[in-house]
Amino acid sequence: MILTEEEKREAVEKSREILKRHDSSKGSLIPVLQEVQSVLGYVPPDAMQEVAGHFNIPSVDVYGVVTFYNQFRLTPPGKNQVKICMGTACHMRGAGIIMESWERVLGIKVGETTLDREFSLERVACVGCCTLAPVAVVNEAVHGKMTPTKVDGMLFSHRLANPKEKEEKPGE
Amino acid sequence: MAGKIKITIDGKEIEASPGEKILWAALDNGIYIPHLCAGRDHHPPSASCRLCFVEIEGYPQPVTSCTQEVTGGMVISTRSERLDRIVGTGFEMIMTNHLTDCKACPKNRSCELQKIARERKFRLKPPRLPRLDRELPVDDSADGIKHDPNKCVLCGHCIRACREKGAGVLGFARRGFERVVTTFNGAPLGESGCNSCTACTLVCPVGALTLKV
Incomplete structure (x- = not known):
């Protein structure tokens, strides 16, 4: 994921603001990272470096914490957030195959965001409608009984409904 | 020597210093106990490889010898x-995702895993469990150092060496099966600020971090 200069500057500024309110004891590390994520929506590398400097620990240790916990994202959330249910029922009904389909059609891995920032892909635990398994949630809308063909169809209809992308293409 | 205490390991009476861990007392007296993650100067020991188990009379459960201090008698x-059975299963689980390519591995014959297998008569190929290959890319971007994460046993020696002697760029990231030794943001070693001190290659017990040939 390539971040713009403005995003990098914002990451540094916001994390400095947050760090001002915290001491440098080890126990503050996760609360700080959580605050960074709630302000920016993700934890960018520049913010991790600021945080590492504040706590006087190697930046790779902050990276280790951020990648350890599922709650932290490394990439900015996309305009459309796709969440794949990996709960027990969905798992048994092939959620792994659905996840692979999304990864294939979007060209990203779980936890990442497409380069055009249109889609981000996440795994979630049960969303509470196991009878519809396997389930995908796209921007709060629940899509049940998912199949790889349905994934292709959803993306196709999204691209039809959003011709903006097409306008951009000739200019590329 | 003053302050030495006597302990018995496998029927052999040996002397140890108070406060010393069983593992080091045994190794210093020629008694081999398998171990990967332990280091004499690690406080506290990470005790994560689960290979150095011993039984002590009067203790209900086996204990890790890298964490248990000796006491007299x-x-x-x-x-x-x-x-x-415990050590064998632990070893087998380590071997399920260790790329076993001994013939082409620079650590062949000086590998700690081969030593453990030889000492305990374990098989290098897990006999009961399926292999789980991680198929991670090999990183040879740094001068003089080659990092093959598929061979890594996550002992953490390289991370400590990197912090003590090198640029301090190595660390653990991710969790569970996906846990890896990596650099900030997963950057290739060559772009991570690594100063090619090669301290990590000297402490790696397997062929994960090796000198480039």
């Missing part, structure tokens, strides 16, 4: 059916 055994 302790009677320890390093081999039993139960220990061989």
Whole structure:
């Protein structure tokens, strides 16, 4: 994921603001990272470096914490957030195959965001409608009984409904 | 020598310093106990490889010898059916995702895994469990150092060495099966600020971090 200069500057500024309110004891590390994520929506590398400097620990240790916990994202959330249910029922009904389909059609891995920032892909635990398994949630809308063909169809209809992308293409 | 205490390991009476861990007392007296993650100067020991189990008389459960301090008159055994099963299973699980390509590996014949297998008569190929290959890319971007994460056993020696002697760029990231030794943001070693001190290659017990040939 390539971040713009403005995003990098914002990451540094916001994390400095947050760090001002915290001491440098080890126990503050996760609360700080959580605050960074709630302000920016993700934890960018520049913010991790600021945080590492504040706590006087190697930046790779902050990276280790951020990648350890599922709650932290490394990439900015996309305009459309796709969440794949990996709960027990969905798992048994092939959620792994659905996840692979999304990864294939979007060209990203779980936890990442497409380069055009249109889609981000996440795994979630049960969303509470196991009878519809396997389930995908796209921007709060629940899509049940998912199949790889349905994934292709959803993306196709999204691209039809959003011709903006097409306008951009000739200019590329 | 003053302050030495006597303990018995596998029927052999040896002397140890108070506060010393069983593992080092045994190794210093020629008694081999398998170990990957332990280091003499690690406080506290990470005790994560689960290979250095011993049984102590009067203790209900086997204990990790890298964390247990010696006390006077302790009677320890390093081999039993139960220990061989525990250590064997631990070793087998490590071997399920260790790329076993000994013939082409620069660590062939000096590999700690081969040593453990030889000492305990374990097989290098896990006999009961399926292999789980991680198929991670090999990183040879740094001068003089090659990092093959598929061979890594996550002992953490390289991370400590990197912090003590090198640029301090190595660390653990991710969790569970996906846990890896990596650099900030997963950057290739060559772009991570690594100063090619090669301290990591000297401490790696397997062929994960090796000198480039």
